[in-house]
Amino acid sequence: MAAYHGFDYLLVDSQLSDEEKLVRQTTRQWVEDRVIPVIKDCYNEGRFPSELIPEMGEMGFLGANLEGYGAAGMTNVEYGLIMQELERGDSGLRSFASVQGALVMYPIFTFGSDEQKNKYLPKLATGELIGCFGLTEPGFGSNPGGMTTTAVRDGDSWVLNGEKTWITNGTVSHVAVVWARTSEGIRGFLVEKGTPGYRTSDIHGKLSMRASVTSSLSFSDCRIPDSMRLPGAAGLKAALSCLSQARYGIGWGVLGPAMECIEVARQYSIERKQFDNRPIASHQLVQEKLAWMATEITKGQLLALHCGRLKDQGRLDFAHISMLKRNNVAIALECARLARDLLGANGIVDDYPVMRHLCNLETVKTYEGTDHIHALVIGERLTGVAAYK
Amino acid sequence: MKILVALKQVPARDLPVEADAARAWIDESSLSHEMNEPDAYALEAALQLKESSGGEVVAVSAGQARVQSALREALAKGADRAIHIQVEGEAARGTDPSITAKLLEAAVREEQPQLVLTGLQSDDTGSGQTGVILAARLGWPHATLVVAIEPGPDSVRVKRELEAGWFQHVTLPLPAVLTIQSGISRLRYATLMGIKRAKTKEIRLMEPPADAVGGGLRLTGLAEPRRQRQTQFLEGSPAEQAAQLVEKLRFEARVL
Numbered sequence A: 001m002a003a004y005h006g007f008d009y010l011l012v013d014s015q016l017s018d019e020e021k022l023v024r025q026t027t028r029q030w031v032e033d034r035v036i037p038v039i040k041d042c043y044n045e046g047r048f049p050s051e052l053i054p055e056m057g058e059m060g061f062l063g064a065n066l067e068g069y070g071a072a073g074m075t076n077v078e079y080g081l082i083m084q085e086l087e088r089g090d091s092g093l094r095s096f097a098s099v100q101g102a103l104v105m106y107p108i109f110t111f112g113s114d115e116q117k118n119k120y121l122p123k124l125a126t127g128e129l130i131g132c133f134g135l136t137e138p139g140f141g142s143n144p145g146g147m148t149t150t151a152v153r154d155g156d157s158w159v160l161n162g163e164k165t166w167i168t169n170g171t172v173s174h175v176a177v178v179w180a181r182t183s184e185g186i187r188g189f190l191v192e193k194g195t196p197g198y199r200t201s202d203i204h205g206k207l208s209m210r211a212s213v214t215s216s217l218s219f220s221d222c223r224i225p226d227s228m229r230l231p232g233a234a235g236l237k238a239a240l241s242c243l244s245q246a247r248y249g250i251g252w253g254v255l256g257p258a259m260e261c262i263e264v265a266r267q268y269s270i271e272r273k274q275f276d277n278r279p280i281a282s283h284q285l286v287q288e289k290l291a292w293m294a295t296e297i298t299k300g301q302l303l304a305l306h307c308g309r310l311k312d313q314g315r316l317d318f319a320h321i322s323m324l325k326r327n328n329v330a331i332a333l334e335c336a337r338l339a340r341d342l343l344g345a346n347g348i349v350d351d352y353p354v355m356r357h358l359c360n361l362e363t364v365k366t367y368e369g370t371d372h373i374h375a376l377v378i379g380e381r382l383t384g385v386a387a388y389k
Numbered sequence B: 001m002k003i004l005v006a007l008k009q010v011p012a013r014d015l016p017v018e019a020d021a022a023r024a025w026i027d028e029s030s031l032s033h034e035m036n037e038p039d040a041y042a043l044e045a046a047l048q049l050k051e052s053s054g055g056e057v058v059a060v061s062a063g064q065a066r067v068q069s070a071l072r073e074a075l076a077k078g079a080d081r082a083i084h085i086q087v088e089g090e091a092a093r094g095t096d097p098s099i100t101a102k103l104l105e106a107a108v109r110e111e112q113p114q115l116v117l118t119g120l121q122s123d124d125t126g127s128g129q130t131g132v133i134l135a136a137r138l139g140w141p142h143a144t145l146v147v148a149i150e151p152g153p154d155s156v157r158v159k160r161e162l163e164a165g166w167f168q169h170v171t172l173p174l175p176a177v178l179t180i181q182s183g184i185s186r187l188r189y190a191t192l193m194g195i196k197r198a199k200t201k202e203i204r205l206m207e208p209p210a211d212a213v214g215g216g217l218r219l220t221g222l223a224e225p226r227r228q229r230q231t232q233f234l235e236g237s238p239a240e241q242a243a244q245l246v247e248k249l250r251f252e253a254r255v256l
C-alpha cells in the first residue's frame, strides 16, 4: 500500500495554518511509526497498546487543548487534527485520548479544586496516571439523568453505592471521575483505585473497539473524603459539558478512518481487475460509491473545521456539536461499509484496516450520545420541543 | 557552540511528480512539501550537540515563502531561531547548488557560527554539492558523509562513512562545514509543546545578496523516464534464482 497522505479533494488544507499542518504531520508520523505496525495484532488480541501511553504523554496528545499543568495548549482546530490522526490509527487509541483529555482532565481542570488540579493534571498529561469517566449504568445509557448510583454525605465524607458499566479504561485507571445522585442533585467525584468498596472488572467478548479497555465499576459502601468531590460540578449539565468536549473530538476523529477507507478503496479499485482485465474503477457503480465518499468526507471536513473555528472563538455550543458528531460518525461508518464492499472478500480480512475501522465505528455511533439522541438534540434546538421521553 | 543548520524544503516523498505544461519545471500545484530528510538528520545532530555541550542552533533556509513551514518544524524540534533567505523563481528551486551556497554564505558571514551542518544531499535534485561549495566559498574545512561528531575546544573529530564498510576519522579545526549522512540516529518528533513554543520563536527574514541570484546552471527541460515493461526469466537452482532476484531487486529495481 502506498504511503498515507490523508484525503483532500477540495483543497481544505488551504484553510489550515502552517502550525496546524505541522501538528497534523507530527501526529500522523507518530501514528505511522508507532501505531500502524502494532495495531492489527493489538486488535486481534483484544489488547490496548499501553506501552504507547508514555509516548502519547511526551508528544502532548493527552489533554492537548488544555492550558497549563503540562498540557500542550493547542487550539481546538489543532486538537481536532490530533484526534483525526489518532483515530486513523485506531478508534481505541483516540478513545483513550478522548477519555483522558476530555472526560478526566477537562472536568478536573474545569470543576476541580486547586489541590485536585495540582495533584492529578500534570501526571494525567504525561500518562503516568490514567483516568476513566463513569456515567453510564446498566439501566441508564441514553438517559444518564436517571442514574441510580448514590453518594450520601456522612460528616466529612461521602459514601458511594451503585454500578457503572461500559467504562473505557475502567480497570487500568488510577482515578475515576464518577457521577452520582446526592440529596442536592447529581455531583462528580474522584475515586482512586484501591479505595475500599471500589471494584472494577473488564467486559469481554467485544467485536468492536477491541484495542480498548472497557470495564464495569462497582461501588459498595465506598467511602471517600469530601476533598475528592469536584467542587465546581453541580448537576447533570456538568457531566454533559465534558461529553461536549469529547464529542467535539469525535466529530474530527472519525474523519481519520473515513479518509483512510476512501484511500484504500480508491487505490484498490484502480489495481483490482475483473471482466476483460479492466480495473473495477472503470465501472460507474464503483465510481458512484467513491464519489459519494469523497463528497461526504469533504463536507465532514468543512463541518469539523467550521466547528473548530467557532470553538476557538468560544461560540460553539452543544447543539452544534450534536450535528458534528452525528453527521461525521454516520458518514464515516457508511464510508467504511462502502470501502468494505469495494474490496470484496479482501474487505473482510485484516490485511486492510477497513473492517477494523468499520467495527470500531459501530461503537462510535453508540457512545457519547447515539445517532438518535443527537437527532433529538438538533430537533429540540429547531422546534423548542424535547422529544426524548 | 553556535551551530547553523542549512535545510531545504523538498516535495514530499511518494507523491507522483509531473512536469508542468511548459516542461520547464515540475508542477508544484498538486505537491506538498517537507523538510529534506538528510537535513532532518543534520538538524538532529545539531540538537544533540547542543544538548551535550550547550550553545545555540540556528536553522536557515533559502527559498520562497513556503520554506518557512520547514523552519517552523526545525524551531518546534528545538532550534533556537531561524533565518529565511527570501528568493523567488529559479533561485528558489535549489537546482543549482552554487547559487544556494552563495545564498547560505551570506547568512554564515552574518552569523559567524563555529559549525555549519547540512544534509549530505537533497532528496529532489540530489547533487550533494551545496555544503561542499559553501565550505569552499567560506575557505573553511569540510567533511562529507559524517556519521558521528565529537566536539573539542577548537576542533571537531568526525567519523566519515566510506565505501564497503570502511570508516575514516578526521579532526577538523573550527569553524567547519559538515554534511551529515542520513539514518545515523533516530529523528525526534516535533512535540505539541515544541510546536507551541515555536510560535514565539523568531524567523528572521534576510534579503539575498545582489550578486547571488542568476548565472550558474540553467535547466532547459524536463522529461519523464520512459516506461518499459519486460519479462525476464531467471535460470539456475532455486538458490541461484533467489540470489539473482535479490540482486535485481536491490540494484535494478532499488526496492530493497
Ligand SMILES: Cc1cc2nc3c(=O)[nH]c(=O)nc-3n(C[C@H](O)[C@H](O)[C@H](O)COP(=O)(O)OP(=O)(O)OC[C@H]3O[C@@H](n4cnc5c(N)ncnc54)[C@H](O)[C@@H]3O)c2cc1C
Pocket (backbone or CB within 6 Å): A099, A133, A134, A135, A136, A140, A141, A142, A143, A165, A166, A167, A168, A169, A209, A214, A363, A366, A367, A368, A369, A370, A371, A372, A373, A376, A387, A388, A389
Ligand atoms: C466501547 C464503549 C465504550 C464506552 N465508554 C464509556 C465511558 O467511558 N463512559 C461512559 O459513561 N459510558 C461509556 N459507554 C457507554 C455509552 O455511552 C452508552 O452505550 C450509550 O450512551 C448508549 O447507551 P445504551 O448502550 O444503554 O443504549 P440505549 O440507551 O439502551 O439505546 C439503545 C437504542 O435505543 C435508542 N434510544 C434510546 N432512547 C431513545 C429515545 N429517547 N429516542 C430514540 N431512540 C432512543 C438508542 O438511540 C439506541 O439506538 C461506552 C460504550 C461502549 C460501547
